[in-house]
Amino acid sequence: MLVRLMYASRAVPAVDQEALLAILRQCKTRNPEHGITGVLCFSDGIFLQVLEGGRTAVNALYNRIVADARHTQVELMSYAEIGERRFAGWSMGQVNMARLNRALLLKYSATPTLDPFSVSGEVSLALFEELVATAAIVGQS
Ligand code: FAD
Numbered sequence: 408m409l410v411r412l413m414y415a416s417r418a419v420p421a422v423d424q425e426a427l428l429a430i431l432r433q434c435k436t437r438n439p440e441h442g443i444t445g446v447l448c449f450s451d452g453i454f455l456q457v458l459e460g461g462r463t464a465v466n467a468l469y470n471r472i473v474a475d476a477r478h479t480q481v482e483l484m485s486y487a488e489i490g491e492r493r494f495a496g497w498s499m500g501q502v503n504m505a506r507l508n509r510a511l512l513l514k515y516s517a518t519p520t521l522d523p524f525s526v527s528g529e530v531s532l533a534l535f536e537e538l539v540a541t542a543a544i545v546g547q548s
Contacts, residue, residue, distance in 0.1 A: 409492065410462045412469055413485040413532060415523035416454045416478040426477060431546065434499030443468060446494050446535055446544055448502035450521040454478055457535055459492045485528030493536065500544040507543055 427449055434447065443460040456472075458465050473481045494500065509519040515534045516526050523531045538544055 408462045409459065409489045410465050411457060411459045411485070411487050411489045411493070412465050412483070413455070413457045413528055413535075414469070414472070414481055414483050415456075415531070416481040418449070418452050418454060418478050419476070422452075422477055430477065431499060431501060435546070438468075438498040441468065444492055444494050444497055444499075446497060446500040446502065446539070448504075448521065448535075448538075450502075450504055450507075453521055453523065455484075455521065455523045455531060455535075457494055457532070459489070459494055462488075482524065484523060484531055494539065497544065497546055500539075500546045502538055503543050503545045506541075507538070508541075511537060511541075 431447065434445075438444065438460075441460065441464040443458055443464055445456060445458045448455040458468060460468075469483075511534070512519045512521060514537075515530050516522060
């Protein structure tokens with residue numbers, strides 16, 4: 408039973424580039440053994456992450472992530488049983504913000520900033536899919 412979960416959260420002020428790299432290292436070390444794949448986006452102090460994998464593994468990871476002191480206001484945006492993964496290529500891919508076209512953000516929201524709290528989960532997922540299609544994801548499985 409595969410599921411896809413997406414949430415958004417706000418980073419605490421202490422989260423800088425180094426802290427982000429530490430989180431990504433944790434993802435890349437731990438996710439393969441649990442069969443988790445996905446993509447993490449960090450922009451303007453907001454995290455948006457998609458997790459895919461077995462239901463038990465994804466639910467357990469989400470519970471750990473919610474309790475993580477490096478962010479607050481963790482909000483579940485979307486949760487679905489799925490037939491196949493969309494982000495199978497990454498133990499945790501990272502959106503390359505340097506390649507993020509602001510026009511793409513405008514396509515999906517009122518302002519050219521990443522603000523998943525103001526759009527539907529469906530819209531954020533569509534944005535992720537375009538990022539994958541336009542190769543704006545870095546990091547390997
Ligand atoms: P421990 O390693 O025992 O850590 C306990 C607590 O200490 C954590 O909850 C956290 O608050 C804090 N902590 C842990 N490491 C650090 C550090 N390097 N710097 C500062 N504080 C720290 N983990 C995954 O395995 N896969 C993911 O895909 C994933 N995505 C994440 C996305 C975000 C936005 C964040 C903030 C965290 C993510 N994590 C991820 C990390 C996850 O929240 C847990 O810290 C990790 O899974 C270890 O869990 P644990 O119970 O063994 O906690």
